[in-house]
Amino acid sequence: MKTSLLISTYNWPKALELVLLSVENQILKPDELLLADDGSTEETTDLINAFKKKSSIPVIHVWHEDNGFQRSIILNKAIAQSKGDYIIQTDGDCILHPYFVKDHMLLAKKNSYLFGSRVTIKEEILAKLFQNKIIKFNFFSTGIKKRTRTIRIPFFSIFYKTKIELSKKMRGCNISYWKKDFIAANGYNEDMTGWGREDSELIIRMMNMGCVGKRIRYCGIVYHIWHPTSSKSNLNKNNQIQEDTIINKSLRCENGINKYL
Template identity: 60%
Template sequence: MKSTLLIATYNWPAALELVLQSAKNQTQLPNEILIADDGSTQETKALIDLYAKTFTIPVKHIWQEDKGFRKSQILNKAIAQASGEYIIQVDGDCIMHRNFVKDHMAFANANQYLFGSRVNIQQPYLEVLFQKKQTNFGPFSKGIKKRTRAIHSKFLSGFYKEQDFFSKKFRGCNTSYFKSDFIAVNGYNEDITGWGREDSELMLRMHNKGVKARRLRYRGIVFHIWHKEKSKDRVEANNTIELKTISNKIDWATNGLDKYLNNA
């Protein structure tokens, strides 16, 4: 089964470099990497062009003009172009454990999406992180908190089973799903702009469609680089959309993916 690693980014090339390096270090490479760029400057493009030459797999940069936070739109545009049957999704500030892709592929099952753990790299450690360009972390590494999330254990991960409800522990920066399930709900809802609810609303529609969830605890780990919080001025409006999805059991985004599929 072909896989696509999808990385969402915006104007932080120093962080993206570490994420791309962690992609190179994977014990199992994806079949392709797509970088969904919500309007970064030329510096990010130059970095991606440089790294693309060092990979043995295709690396594709999908860019749109910076008109504010439009993550739902750029992710739809990128996934429309994905050749992989299975999408593994991270953010451009999340360094991947070296077994990240392997873990997601090992647990990929029909009619199910996965969500993994996020370990936070703390603000005081950022100077060291970027100076060393560190991509290797474990439960005893400096600069992290909630260390148990960094434990990688095949045995312990087996205690987490499939569930038919949405978990509050879900994070869109560490998830995977079949492209066919994404298409079936028409992808991200582009009425959701600004920070917040775009990922959870997508998965709630998948649940309404009958797709189940499985948590990848102790497997599929990412290390999230600290950054200032983004503006939350759209959270209330986005939350209203999500609540409507829940109450009306909506499973299709009217303003979604389909507009890009014919052009892919």
């Protein structure tokens, strides 16, 4: 299978630089890298262009104008340009463990999606993190929280069974799924603007179609760089859209990826 590593980003090139370094450091590289850019300035574009010139991975930079938090839209636009069969998704503030891509690829199964954990990098070490361009962590590293999640023992992941209900531990910064399942659900619901629920609402529709979820504990690790919480001004609206999806057992959204295909 061909894999597409999908990273969403918005105006934090210092963080994205570390993420891209961790992409290049992957034991098993993806077939392509998709950068879903929700309207960043030229500083981010310059960083991506510089990475393109030296990376062995084909890079697709998908950008649109900044019109507020429109993550659902830019993710749909990026996936519409993907060539991979399998999408491995994270965010531009998550440094990847060297085995991140390989772990997702090895555990991928038909009619299922994967979701992993994240280690938290604390605010107080950010200056050191960016100055020294740190991309490697372990259980004993300073300045991290939830350090047990740094432990990689893939054998232990077999004890986590597939689930037919949505897990509260599912996060859009560490998920993977088959592109055909994403397309069948019509991708992200673009009626959901502003922060919150866009990932879980997508996954609920995929589960309504028969996909099951599996938590990939002890592998598929990311390190989330601390940042202030995004505005939750649209959360009530997004909560209602998700609740309607649950009640109606929706398989597809109306306002999705189909307009870009």
